[in-house]
Amino acid sequence: MPFVTRVRNSRFFHSHRRDAILLLSFVVGLLSGLAAVLLKNVVHDIDRLLTEGFSTQGPGWRLLLYPVIGILLTVIFVRFILKDSISHGITRILYAISRKNSLIKPHNTYSSMLAGAATVGFGGSVGLEAPIVLTGSALGSRIGRFFRLNYKTITLLVGCGATGAIAGIFKAPIAGVGFTLEVLMLDLTFSSLVPLMISAVTASSVAWFLMGSDVLFSVQLNEIFSLPDLPWYLLLGILAGLVSAYFGHGIRVVEGYLGKFHSPWKRWAIGGVVLALLIYLFPPLYGEGYEALRSLLSDHPANIFEGSWFMSVAGHTGLFLGLLAIVILIKVIATAITTGAGGVGGIFAPSLFIGGFTGFFLVNVINQAGWIKLPVKSFVLVGMAGVMSGVMHAPLTAMFLIAEITGGYQLFIPLMLTVAVAYVTSRYLQPHSVYNYRLAKRGELITHNKDKAVLSLMDVAQLIETDFKVVKPKQTLRELVNVVAHSNRNIFPVVEGEQHFLGLIIMENLRHVMFETEKYDQLTCADLMYYPEHFVSLSDSMEEVAIKFQKSGKYNMVVLDGDKYVGCVSRARVFSKYRELLKDFSEE
Numbered sequence: 001m002p003f004v005t006r007v008r009n010s011r012f013f014h015s016h017r018r019d020a021i022l023l024l025s026f027v028v029g030l031l032s033g034l035a036a037v038l039l040k041n042v043v044h045d046i047d048r049l050l051t052e053g054f055s056t057q058g059p060g061w062r063l064l065l066y067p068v069i070g071i072l073l074t075v076i077f078v079r080f081i082l083k084d085s086i087s088h089g090i091t092r093i094l095y096a097i098s099r100k101n102s103l104i105k106p107h108n109t110y111s112s113m114l115a116g117a118a119t120v121g122f123g124g125s126v127g128l129e130a131p132i133v134l135t136g137s138a139l140g141s142r143i144g145r146f147f148r149l150n151y152k153t154i155t156l157l158v159g160c161g162a163t164g165a166i167a168g169i170f171k172a173p174i175a176g177v178g179f180t181l182e183v184l185m186l187d188l189t190f191s192s193l194v195p196l197m198i199s200a201v202t203a204s205s206v207a208w209f210l211m212g213s214d215v216l217f218s219v220q221l222n223e224i225f226s227l228p229d230l231p232w233y234l235l236l237g238i239l240a241g242l243v244s245a246y247f248g249h250g251i252r253v254v255e256g257y258l259g260k261f262h263s264p265w266k267r268w269a270i271g272g273v274v275l276a277l278l279i280y281l282f283p284p285l286y287g288e289g290y291e292a293l294r295s296l297l298s299d300h301p302a303n304i305f306e307g308s309w310f311m312s313v314a315g316h317t318g319l320f321l322g323l324l325a326i327v328i329l330i331k332v333i334a335t336a337i338t339t340g341a342g343g344v345g346g347i348f349a350p351s352l353f354i355g356g357f358t359g360f361f362l363v364n365v366i367n368q369a370g371w372i373k374l375p376v377k378s379f380v381l382v383g384m385a386g387v388m389s390g391v392m393h394a395p396l397t398a399m400f401l402i403a404e405i406t407g408g409y410q411l412f413i414p415l416m417l418t419v420a421v422a423y424v425t426s427r428y429l430q431p432h433s434v435y436n437y438r439l440a441k442r443g444e445l446i447t448h449n450k451d452k453a454v455l456s457l458m459d460v461a462q463l464i465e466t467d468f469k470v471v472k473p474k475q476t477l478r479e480l481v482n483v484v485a486h487s488n489r490n491i492f493p494v495v496e497g498e499q500h501f502l503g504l505i506i507m508e509n510l511r512h513v514m515f516e517t518e519k520y521d522q523l524t525c526a527d528l529m530y531y532p533e534h535f536v537s538l539s540d541s542m543e544e545v546a547i548k549f550q551k552s553g554k555y556n557m558v559v560l561d562g563d564k565y566v567g568c569v570s571r572a573r574v575f576s577k578y579r580e581l582l583k584d585f586s587e588e
Contacts, residue, residue, distance in 0.1 A: 025194075066122045092134060102151060129349065130347070140160050162183075164199040168206060178396040237420065240387045240390055305320075327357060358386070463574060464567035469487040473529070492505040532557070535557055
């Protein structure tokens with residue numbers, strides 16, 4: 001027996017389930033961390049190779065060319081080599097959990113990394129987070145499937161992969177755990193929290209070991225948080241929530257417009273040209289945008305426009321703030337165009353970018369007005385967390401991410417206030433985040449609802465009962481009474497030909513004629529049947545079946561495949577199966 005088969009069939013993975021999950025969470029975290037490091041380094045090397053000898057902060061023909069080439073390479077890879085869509089990585093994970101028993105296609109263990117590297121490495125205005133999260137989740141799904149684990153365990157390993165990906169790419173283990181709990185909505189239980197923590201620590205340790213201990217934004221906060229500043233952080237939270245709502249709406253509108261072009265080449269040509277022009281005019285839009293954020297956090301923020309068409313006005317405070325406002329608005333369009341034209345990337349980096357610019361814009365408006373002197377760097381960092389919280393509907397993730405990637409926890413009070421207010425504001429204007437909007441619109445989002453999650457594990461075909469006696473429309477009442485005498489059911493489907501369903505006879509409507517023997521040969525089943533208002537289709541989801549039982553008040557409903565009778569499904573059997581799965585789904 002091959003070694004791999006012996007490992008898969010090992011008694012350890014079935015008789016010591018909890019220990020096996022801890023071991024597998026370590027493996028998933030290790031692989032996710034390595035994948036995050038690999039992707040980061042590949043994109044860095046591509047960027048260094050392409051931009052060596054010129055600055056991406058100023059206009060140049062390469063800024064017109066590179067993003068178009070990157071998206072083209074991605075489109076060719078996806079269309080001719082992969083032949084499967086891999087855009088919107090987080091949404092695909094949610095869909096897999098909701099509708100695919102947490103089974104993610106094997107190619108996602110590498111395809112998103114390749115496509116993301118081409119898109120972002122060539123300057124696409126998106127982030128690397130979604131591709132690496134999809135990669136990590138696919139690794140978890142693949143490992144769970146290899147060991148033939150159940151839905152709940154595979155889902156947990158998918159979450160471990162996502163946790164490891166975030167922890168690895170940002171060196172932020174707490175944010176990684178928070179992301180999985182808030183965005184993927186895994187149950188917060190002891191049995192799920194410990195594996196997530198193991199994956200997070202493993203992945204971040206791998207990243208620290210291979211990439212060093214430097215944080216993404218090394219900021220020295222000279223100003224200590226002051227309580228009188230709190231109302232201004234409240235204002236920042238409201239503004240961040242409004243910007244987040246604009247972000248989500250803008251993404252949907254731009255992607256929807258490009259989606260009207262059925263040809264991927266038209267989408268690439270139109271989107272690529274517009275994106276190239278936007279980046280050419282506003283170089284900070286090039287790539288993930290972290291360099292621009294570092295400039296805002298430096299002592300020379302005007303450097304973000306160094307060498308660009310607007311360098312001459314960057315020294316004028318009013319015009320500079322106006323340019324920042326334009327960049328905030330256009331970044332959303334650039335991000336949506338990148339993905340809508342065929343690129344692959346995420347919204348982590350764009351939301352941080354827009355949040356940092358929003359915080360910088362607001363604090364400078366307030367400081368220029370002379371009302372109060374507020375700390376600029378603190379508002380940039382808190383603004384990053386605010387917009388991320390509003391866009392992703394993940395306040396804990398945003399708060400801990402900023403604390404971890406800056407290496408400081410001095411801003412916890414303003415962070416908590418701003419992310420909470422931004423979340424509430426954005427949630428009020430936009431009930432669903434960018435990630436789950438598409439699934440919620442189609443009614444396919446179940447990760448945020450345990451009842452739906454359990455119902456998704458049930459299948460109509462497995463609950464069908466076929467011991468109901470069927471009758472023909474021309475059978476007499478005498479023949480029907482004989483059928484009733486030999487049946488332990490109280491409903492009788494009427495069919496003809498090859499199970500063509502005509503109607504239903506129920507005992508309640510039969511009692512008043514059963515004892516009128518003079519009608520035994522006069523009445524037929526066709527006279528006694530009726531066509532039910534509610535019936536179940538073989539293609540119905542269990543959520544639809546549950547709704548039909550609730551609306552009809554019936555205890556049994558006919559199941560049809562087109563117009564053919566298949567059997568019946570009972571409320572009692574559905575409820576019994578639901579309780580059985582709920583117990584398994586919720587157990588510690």
